[in-house]
Amino acid sequence: MPDHDLKTRLAAAIDANWDRQVAWLKQLVSFPSLRGQEGPCQDWIARGFAERGWSVDRYTLDQVSMDHLPGHSPVMDTDYTRAVQVVATVRPPTTKGRSLILQGHVDVVPAGPAEMWTRPPFEPVVRDGYLYGRGANDMKQGVSAMVFAMDALRTAGLAPAADVYVETVTEEECTGNGALSTLARGYRAEACLIPEPTANVLARASVGVMWFRLRVRGIPVHVAHAQTGSNAIMSAYVLINAIYELTARINERARTHEWYKDVPDPVKFNPGVIRGGDWGSSTPAWCEVDCRIGLLPGTTLEEARDEVLRTVAEAARGDHFLANNPPEVIWNGFQADAHVLHPGSEAEAVLGQVHEDILGTKMTARLGTAVNDTRFYDLYYNVKALCYGPGGQGSHGFDERADLAMLKQTTLIIAGFIADWCGTVEIATM
Ligand SMILES: [Zn+2]
Numbered sequence: 355m356p357d358h359d360l361k362t363r364l365a366a367a368i369d370a371n372w373d374r375q376v377a378w379l380k381q382l383v384s385f386p387s388l389r390g391q392e393g394p395c396q397d398w399i400a401r402g403f404a405e406r407g408w409s410v411d412r413y414t415l416d417q418v419s420m421d422h423l424p425g426h427s428p429v430m431d432t433d434y435t436r437a438v439q440v441v442a443t444v445r446p447p448t449t450k451g452r453s454l455i456l457q458g459h460v461d462v463v464p465a466g467p468a469e470m471w472t473r474p475p476f477e478p479v480v481r482d483g484y485l486y487g488r489g490a491n492d493m494k495q496g497v498s499a500m501v502f503a504m505d506a507l508r509t510a511g512l513a514p515a516a517d518v519y520v521e522t523v524t525e526e527e528c529t530g531n532g533a534l535s536t537l538a539r540g541y542r543a544e545a546c547l548i549p550e551p552t553a554n555v556l557a558r559a560s561v562g563v564m565w566f567r568l569r570v571r572g573i574p575v576h577v578a579h580a581q582t583g584s585n586a587i588m589s590a591y592v593l594i595n596a597i598y599e600l601t602a603r604i605n606e607r608a609r610t611h612e613w614y615k616d617v618p619d620p621v622k623f624n625p626g627v628i629r630g631g632d633w634g635s636s637t638p639a640w641c642e643v644d645c646r647i648g649l650l651p652g653t654t655l656e657e658a659r660d661e662v663l664r665t666v667a668e669a670a671r672g673d674h675f676l677a678n679n680p681p682e683v684i685w686n687g688f689q690a691d692a693h694v695l696h697p698g699s700e701a702e703a704v705l706g707q708v709h710e711d712i713l714g715t716k717m718t719a720r721l722g723t724a725v726n727d728t729r730f731y732d733l734y735y736n737v738k739a740l741c742y743g744p745g746g747q748g749s750h751g752f753d754e755r756a757d758l759a760m761l762k763q764t765t766l767i768i769a770g771f772i773a774d775w776c777g778t779v780e781i782a783t784m
Pocket of ligand 1: 493
């Protein structure tokens with residue numbers, strides 16, 4: 355943002371709207387927008403967008419045909435009639451610049467045991483410069499940054515000089531199908547910004563992610579004769595250990611990876627949910643484990659799936675019971691490609707310049723060991739997508755919190771990015 359005057363105007367506008375932004379974020383965090391329960395949160399957002407005069411498209415995922423599209427992830431036991439998505443279109447008075455998608459997810463992961471939180475996870479509170487609550491960091495504060503960056507332009511008497519789409523999606527934490535649905539519905543722009551909590555660092559790359567369910571059988575007998583039965587929970591451990599060993603081998607190979615060679619153990623395996631058995635004194639007849647494993651750029655999903663299947667089959671062959679009762683592997687959730695944002699894009703240059711003008715330092719980039727929604731835009735629709743946003747702590751853990759000073763500064767950077775990417779038109783101040 356070389357224009358010093360513009361920077362001052364936007365900073366003043368963000369200041370003027372700041373209390374409103376924090377109150378808005380607090381309300382956003384108070385919605386327990388867990389998977390399948392995002393409706394009230396999305397409806398509240400949609401109403402606020404409409405009040406701003408933006409044209410709002412509110413729809414649910416069951417209304418969008420996307421199973422055939424690259425990047426789609428399969429789901430089981432999920433009711434997509436409840437998966438509400440919101441896309442607001444903000445049209446310019448006159449078009450001079452480049453169009454932009456601002457996208458953020460409002461789905462949050464479960465809070466875990468309430469007693470591990472200092473305060474209840476959906477009763478947000480501001481303390482010592484942090485706003486606490488599930489989703490405060492990942493990524494409701496980023497959503498507030500993109501919305502209030504748009505508000506700052508208007509308060510400053512400016513409108514973006516190109517179409518801006520402000521999108522709040524769901525399913526980011528499990529499939530990415532929310533982001534994909536916006537593209538399936540036809541929304542496109544010349545760049546996309548997703549303000550995930552990166553602490554003002556650009557996400558250069560993200561790993562791919564696959565979710566799968568291991569389904570294991572056992573033979574139920576009275577534990578008094580356990581030797582005549584077979585314990586499905588213990589059989590599941592055999593498979594879990596085999597997949598940990600596979601992960602170690604993949605990470606060994608990663609030491610020469612073009613992008614990830616300097617990231618220690620970039621591929622993570624996580625048995626995340628386990629259920630099984632029916633009775634303390636019966637050998638369990640069943641066990642299911644929901645798992646997540648990463649994959650690096652250069653490995654296809656098909657190759658990664660084959661490796662998991664081979665590992666499970668091999669481990670089963672070596673086990674007395676499993677050899678005759680092969681476990682099932684069910685692909686349920688994320689089937690997400692790894693993604694590299696190749697350096698040199700115009701969008702990255704513009705963001706880097708604004709970052710530097712406001713923070714006085716060069717924008718750095720990092721290699722992520724998680725997944726984000728940028729892959730859809732860049733990989734399948736040729737829209738450069740930047741993952742860059744505010745910062746905080748405790749994502750997916752307890753006492754999750756957003757750093758409010760960094761949020762304010764990031765809101766200014768995003769406002770500057772919108773102004774420089776889209777150009778601006780003077781309008782009457784509100
Ligand atoms: Zn996130």
